Amino acid sequence: MATAKDRAPAPAALGLNDDIGEEKRLALYRSQIRLREAEQRAYDLFLQNLVKGTSHLSLGQEAIAAGFAEAMQKGDLSFCTYRGHAHTLARGVPVEKVLGELMQRDNGLMRGKGGSMHLTSEEHGVMGSYAIIGAHLPIACGAAWRAQYKGHKDVSVCFFGDGTTNIGAFHEALNFAAVWKLPVVFVCENNLYMEYTPIADVTAVPQPAADRASAYGLERILIDGNDADVVYRTAQKAFAKARAGEGPSLIECITYRHSGHSRADPGKYRPEGELEKWKERDPIKIYRERLKQFGISEDQMSDIDTEVRKEVDDATEACKAAPIPPVDILTTDVYADGGWAWRN
Amino acid sequence: MPEITYRDAVIRGIAQEMARDPDVVFLGEDVAKAGGVFKATVGLYEQFGPLRVRDTPISEQAILGAAMGAAMTGLKPIAEIMFSDFIAVCFDYIANEFPKSRYMSNGQTKCPLVVRTGNGAGSRFGAQHSQSVENWCMMIPGLKVVAPSSPRDVIGLLAAAVRDPDPVIFFEHKSLYATKGEVPDGEIVDTLGTAKVLRPGKDATILALALMVPRALEAAERLKAEHGIDAEVVDVRSLVPLDMQTILGSVAKTHRLFTVEENPRLCGWGAEIVSIVADEAFYELDGPPVRITTPHIPLPAADNLEDIVLPTPDRIVETVRRSLES
Known part of the structure; x- marks a missing residue:
């Protein structure tokens, strides 16, 4: 595998500003650091028994969430999976809201009614995190259908794992989106494992998403999901296509999760040395090198690191101090009248 | 009209x-x-x-x-x-x-x-x-x-x-x-969660839904004509929200409850209603509530077999008559 250094363009040839530019690169860096710090904190809080229920971390996959979110415009919609912390944070949701939900406190994004797997913040365009594999691909199609019908220019972006490519809803949604030419972008985060089983052991083609694209008349798009620049550029292209009314895209991003599938999983099924090899390709490590090549100093980066850490520290303290949800929200919002009455 | x-x-x-x-x-x-x-x-x-x-x-x-x-x-x-x-x-x-x-x-x-x-x-x-x-x-x-x-x-x-x-x-x-x-001309808008008393009566309440409604109505006419039993037929219409006030009101008047359900027996909608009536209007009842349902089997294709398993006006008449006479 080529190293990041081999692939990086010579900064001298590009000058210090290419198509991405310093401001956007700093935003991509800040976003990735923020996702990393917030999720590492979630893991620490889990070890302290302060994060309840389950949690599925995206440690090692930050370039995908950051790259897509930075390419999205206000009004674009994100549809996430149970592994949705990173995608939610990347749209600008405060760390406190996410950690509060993981800690099941009243200050959480949904006041503890949804939990880690269902993060939703419609004001930030996060239209839900879906814990039934594949369910949200058709839902993203529907949001895109509304945009098409109403003449809106927003794009629906649907993130899912490699395991999702083997469920029926994936295929129904891809065909549906292609036939109706919907402004939806499907993003497969291929982290090589469905849960505990290598995706290659249970899939008929080597690339679970990209190799299916042709079945739906779509371009085969397979990218390095650990390089935020590559992700960002790919996202921009797919969004432009969607906004131009030219239909959906299916993008497979190769990546690797540094932790297990969920908090219950130490990841012992992975061959020895695999994690270490992928940590060499850590998206944050790659991006720090990239920033240096574009003339951004260590000091600038560590200033960002410090600011982000402070946000995460402050959020942690706020969550620890926050009350648990009051019992009176138990029966609210079952129906649109705000209550739960099913009879008179 | x-x-x-x-x-x-x-x-x-x-x-x-x-x-x-x-x-x-x-x-x-x-x-x-x-x-x-x-x-x-x-x-x-x-x-x-x-x-x-x-x-x-x-x-x-x-x-x-x-x-x-x-x-x-x-x-x-x-x-x-x-x-x-x-x-x-x-x-x-x-x-x-x-x-x-x-x-x-x-x-x-x-x-x-x-x-x-x-x-x-x-x-x-x-x-x-x-x-x-x-x-x-x-x-x-x-x-x-x-x-x-x-x-x-x-x-x-x-x-x-x-x-x-x-x-x-x-x-x-x-x-x-x-x-x-x-159907009248012009816009029609109804209200969810409202049952309708289609035939008033004083001797028994028959709850029905969808295809079972015309069958319950036919049975009620025959119960009156052939056996002098005056049954009230309530079209439940909406299972959620459920109009229990109308149902409980009817039971309070007739003191007998029958449900006519097309679904197979276990966990049919009538079971829930019967349980609520037992809970809230037990002392209004003069006899056990009776559920008339399709038996707990998959549906057969043949017409004679399908006709046997669905509740019919005959079965409703017989069930109500026997229950009230016993």
Whole structure:
């Protein structure tokens, strides 16, 4: 595998500003650091028994969430999976809201009614995190259908794992989106494992998403999901296509999760040395090198690191101090009248 | 008053709502150019055009998922699942997605949609195209569940369902499509969660839904004529919300309760109502509540066999008569 250094363009040839530019690169860096710090904190809080229920971390996959979110415009919609912390944070949701939900406190994004797997913040365009594999691909199609019908220019972006490519809803949604030419972008985060089983052991083609694209008349798009620049550029292209009314895209991003599938999983099924090899390709490590090549100093980066850490520290303290949800929200919002009455 | 068929009432109900609100859109298999396999959507494609009335692939998950995504973001979709048995292949949306998104998101997510589906037996289609599955949906918090028995109720309840801010599963009975009923001209809008007393009586309350309603009415006329028993027939119409006030009021008057259910016996809607009546009106009852249901078997295809298993006016008359005489 080529190293990041081999692939990086010579900064001298590009000058210090290419198509991405310093401001956007700093935003991509800040976003990735923020996702990393917030999720590492979630893991620490889990070890302290302060994060309840389950949690599925995206440690090692930050370039995908950051790259897509930075390419999205206000009004674009994100549809996430149970592994949705990173995608939610990347749209600008405060760390406190996410950690509060993981800690099941009243200050959480949904006041503890949804939990880690269902993060939703419609004001930030996060239209839900879906814990039934594949369910949200058709839902993203529907949001895109509304945009098409109403003449809106927003794009629906649907993130899912490699395991999702083997469920029926994936295929129904891809065909549906292609036939109706919907402004939806499907993003497969291929982290090589469905849960505990290598995706290659249970899939008929080597690339679970990209190799299916042709079945739906779509371009085969397979990218390095650990390089935020590559992700960002790919996202921009797919969004432009969607906004131009030219239909959906299916993008497979190769990546690797540094932790297990969920908090219950130490990841012992992975061959020895695999994690270490992928940590060499850590998206944050790659991006720090990239920033240096574009003339951004260590000091600038560590200033960002410090600011982000402070946000995460402050959020942690706020969550620890926050009350648990009051019992009176138990029966609210079952129906649109705000209550739960099913009879008179 | 002019008479129209239940089938034409479906068309009129959808058209009434689509004409009223441009955010109402309609999707399903063979619903647009072909006018639906039951011909219950004929003319809508011509009237409202290809952007609002859309044929889908045979992809029930895509149909319901797309309806949900559209509903969450501002449209008011009507989705058709051709046979209600097919709800089983897209049950995730009915059980996990539509009804839970508002709650899980602490009220952020809305889901104002209608799923119309052809329910029930009588067409000799066998066990996978004939079921009454309203109880599959009744058990899920967050859904509303409606099953009209007459053309007028089809229009009024469909309009109410489309205008309702919650997800509504709307069960049309396949064996009622050809039946006729009086329908006034002009806009019709009914109210979800209201049962209707169709025939007042003093000796027994008979609750029925959809195809069982005309059978209960026929049985009530025969009970009166042949046995002098004056039965009150209540069309439940809406399982969620459930109009227990009307049901309890009827039981308080007649002191006897019978349910006529097309669903197989276990966990049918009548079981829930009987349990509520036992809980809240036990001392009003002069005898045990009796459920008249399809036996707990898959439905057979052969006409003589299918006819035996569904509750009939004969079976209702016999059951009510014997219960009241004992």
